Amino acid sequence: MSVVKLRCRKVVGGHGEGPAVVGRTRLSFWGGFDAGRGVITERGSPLEGARVAGTVLVFISSKGSSEASRVMAAAKRNGQAPAAIINTEVDAMVALACVASGIPMVTDLEEDPFRRIRPGSRVTVQADEGYVLVEDG
Amino acid sequence: MELSREQRILLEGGQGPSLGLFMRWLVEWGEAMGARRLVPVQNVHLSGISPPAIGREKPSAQAYEQALSEAELYCSSPVRCAAATCANADVALGIPAGDQGAEAARLAEIRDRQLDLARKAGIALSWTCTPFLVGNLPSRGEVCAWTESSAIVFINSILGARTTRHGTESAVAAAATGYVPEFGALLEEGRRGELLVDVHAPLRTPADWGALGYFAGEKAGLRNPVFRGPGRLGLGAAKQLSSAVATTGGVTMFHLVGVTPEAQTLQQALGGQDPGRLELYAFGNEELKETYSRLRELDSGPIDYVMLGCPHLSLQEVIQVTRALAGRKVSPGVRLELWTPHALRAEAQRLGFLRELELSGALLLADSCPAVCSPVMNGVRVLTDSFKQAHYLRAAIGARVAVDATEACVEAAVRGSWQP
Numbered sequence: 001m002s003v004v005k006l007r008c009r010k011v012v013g014g015h016g017e018g019p020a021v022v023g024r025t026r027l028s029f030w031g032g033f034d035a036g037r038g039v040i041t042e043r044g045s046p047l048e049g050a051r052v053a054g055t056v057l058v059f060i061s062s063k064g065s066s067e068a069s070r071v072m073a074a075a076k077r078n079g080q081a082p083a084a085i086i087n088t089e090v091d092a093m094v095a096l097a098c099v100a101s102g103i104p105m106v107t108d109l110e111e112d113p114f115r116r117i118r119p120g121s122r123v124t125v126q127a128d129e130g131y132v133l134v135e136d137g
Numbered sequence: 138m139e140l141s142r143e144q145r146i147l148l149e150g151g152q153g154p155s156l157g158l159f160m161r162w163l164v165e166w167g168e169a170m171g172a173r174r175l176v177p178v179q180n181v182h183l184s185g186i187s188p189p190a191i192g193r194e195k196p197s198a199q200a201y202e203q204a205l206s207e208a209e210l211y212c213s214s215p216v217r218c219a220a221a222t223c224a225n226a227d228v229a230l231g232i233p234a235g236d237q238g239a240e241a242a243r244l245a246e247i248r249d250r251q252l253d254l255a256r257k258a259g260i261a262l263s264w265t266c267t268p269f270l271v272g273n274l275p276s277r278g279e280v281c282a283w284t285e286s287s288a289i290v291f292i293n294s295i296l297g298a299r300t301t302r303h304g305t306e307s308a309v310a311a312a313a314t315g316y317v318p319e320f321g322a323l324l325e326e327g328r329r330g331e332l333l334v335d336v337h338a339p340l341r342t343p344a345d346w347g348a349l350g351y352f353a354g355e356k357a358g359l360r361n362p363v364f365r366g367p368g369r370l371g372l373g374a375a376k377q378l379s380s381a382v383a384t385t386g387g388v389t390m391f392h393l394v395g396v397t398p399e400a401q402t403l404q405q406a407l408g409g410q411d412p413g414r415l416e417l418y419a420f421g422n423e424e425l426k427e428t429y430s431r432l433r434e435l436d437s438g439p440i441d442y443v444m445l446g447c448p449h450l451s452l453q454e455v456i457q458v459t460r461a462l463a464g465r466k467v468s469p470g471v472r473l474e475l476w477t478p479h480a481l482r483a484e485a486q487r488l489g490f491l492r493e494l495e496l497s498g499a500l501l502l503a504d505s506c507p508a509v510c511s512p513v514m515n516g517v518r519v520l521t522d523s524f525k526q527a528h529y530l531r532a533a534i535g536a537r538v539a540v541d542a543t544e545a546c547v548e549a550a551v552r553g554s555w556q557p
Contacts, residue, residue: 011169026358026387031508031529041532061359063387066284069304070185077203089359091387092302092321095169099162100306105169 004134007110008086010127011095014104016084017124020134021055023047024114028064029071029097038080056123057082058113061089062097072097084125086113086132106132138167138318139174147314155213159310166307167318175316176323179218180275180298182268182283183312185305186211186224186255188247190510195240201247208251211305212258217315223263223273224255260312264504265478267376267449269296272480277398280323282311287380287448287525293390295375297398299323302389322389328399329408330363330392332356332416338425340367342542346374347524348428349420350381354388356418363392363406363415370396373543376448380525432527435539437557439470440518442536443550444507445543446476447526452484454543455501459490461547467498468553479503499550508533520555522546 023046027033032042038053047059053075062068075081085105087094098105104127109116117123122135140148148164150157163175186208189196255262263271266285275281275298283289283300292298301321303311311317321327334353340346346367353362362382370378370393382388392400400406407415445458455477467473475494477485482503485491494501508529515535521527527538541549541557549555 012165028384032532043531061387063354063358064286064384066286066289066302066304067184069306090170091359092166092170092307093304093387096162096166096304096307099165099169100304 002136004116006116006132006134008106008130008132009108010130011090011107012098012103012105013128014102015126016056016104017122018055018083020058020117020119020121020123021047021050021052022058022114022117022119023050024060026060026063028068029062030065030067032064033071035071035074035080036078038075038078052082053080055082056084056086056125058086058117061087062091062093066093068093069097069100072101072103076101084127086125088113138164138172140164144175144316153214155210156313159214159313162306162310163314163316163318167320170318170320172318172320174319176280176319177315178280178282178311178317180273180279180281181216181218181308181312182223182273182281182285182288183211183260183305183308184224184284185309186251186260186262187264188244188251201243204247205250208254211309212254212260214258214313216259216312218312223261223265223268263478263480265449266506267478270449270451270481271478280317282308282317284308286383287376290379290383290388290390291375293322294379294393294397302387325408328390329361329410330400330406330415331360332418333363333365333412334418334420335365336367337419337421340374343373343377344522344540344542345425346370347377347381347540348425350378351385351432351524352420352424352428353391353418354382354384354386357382357386357388359387361390361392362388363394363400363403365394365403367393372451373454377523380448380523384525384528429540432524433539434537435518435520435555437555439554440520440549441471442517442519443471443473443546444476444519444521444523444526445474445546447506447508447521447523450475450477450481452481455481455485455490458543458547459493461544462494462497462499462551464493465497465551467550470553471550473499473550474507475499475501476506477501477503520546520549
């Protein structure tokens, strides 16, 4: 097993870890995510059907609806929210969702997360310290 | 972030715990987005105060509690902003979905309680996605804090007002504190065009403008697209473009050269950047056709459901649809819904258009939309003139969808089948 440490930039502070769910795509949490089951539902999305509860969710950014923060808050209440979020572009909607629901969020990883993080890899996000650990094994 | 003495007192809870929480949301969100300060805001369109959606499934006792406790929190401090603050479409009581009995009564009770709380706080619960049609019309350069992705794009791009993409927590906090973090589209540099779309296809209907938005949103992502060439547009087209571009993308504003107040010329839209260095896309007849087919899941033939009014219809659009129906009956197998703000439904009633629509068998509904509140109807065949609604209805209710011009939707509703 190897562990790689990648520097990154904090967007919203905190610590979270879990298996990675990775999609080079944009997500709309309202209208594209079932907060009761924690499943991405947008038809045709590369992440359609993915379960995000307790994961480190890696995607480009949010898109679409401005209700992302409400939906994420509902997911959090239902125990279906991701443990941390890694985005390559920062949309105000995911940032707000993470602030309001206490989910750590980082961006600007020193390597392309879509190449570096394989789905299912164990990932630890230390937002305040500005790094991410990726375990491959 | 630099805070004034007054802002720091708010943040530290000196004016009560809910204002302290709201201030924390604004400060942490602002820091996440690179804001250096909070600036005063006088115009808020918020969301999050609504009864739980009926129809999709019976709301749980917990959902009722949640809706009420959120309303209590969001209305806990009188709003400080001067302009009307409105809440977004999110309630389903307009839907006559069979016998709701005690459920409907319970929801009505919650709605009344929420209206009461909001009125005391100074929030006008207009429950619409087009508040600019019914009393909240921002002016050029006005700092706003708006939710509703389509309305955000509309007021930035068509009116020249200034808002970033807001969600429930930030907009509620802005209304109560009178401040927003300054970043993105509030600043000159956040409003410059960032990619170019040359429009060669003739855009004949509002739905065609929606196709342009659906195409461009995906290319733009979070950036501001500049549209060159499509000419001028009416209100219906502006709503379709604004809503579609914020469906496939996370777009905050676009520039339509010659229309967007701060983009009378391409040079203005680009804020001095060299157009030759920007990403360039062409939207011709092929792209127009291909965009319709991307969302098309229906063949010609029978349909079940026609939805018009995403974003909510203007009174003129309600009248146009009534005229297109021309007294004809909607096919017995088809449900034809028109969605509009509550105030315009009342106006349509007074003017006699509601009666005409009802005689045709069409429904004129307010306060919500099917993507928010319709029951799941797997495989239901839906025709609409809105790319946004078609996009979301697929996952929301399991619909098979297609988009066509408004008049074609009306004809299909009358015939009971769609001939593209």
